[in-house]
Amino acid sequence: MAGNFFRVACGDCDNEQVVFEKASTPVSCAVCGTTLATPTGGEAEIEGEIVETVEAR
Template identity: 75%
Template sequence: MAGSFFRVACQDCENEQVVFGKAASEVNCAVCGTTIARPTGGDAEFTGSVVETVEAR
């Protein structure tokens, strides 16, 4: 399984967390609960801003 991990910043509270690039479920911010990634059947759609690629595969 190939995929990358990204550090994504929340739009509301600027909290940063690591998200898998092919997320199969909705990912919420651990601090405020805002959705930061949504599954699309392939690569996830990030609603927060991608700060960096943590691990590329």
């Protein structure tokens, strides 16, 4: 499976969380519950700020 993992900063609480770029389910912030990624059928739409690429494949 090809895809990248991104460290995404939540826009509301600044929590950083690792998100798969092809997430198939909505990803919420573990602290405040804000949506960080929304699935689109391919690459997910990342709502937060991408801080870094954790692992590239």
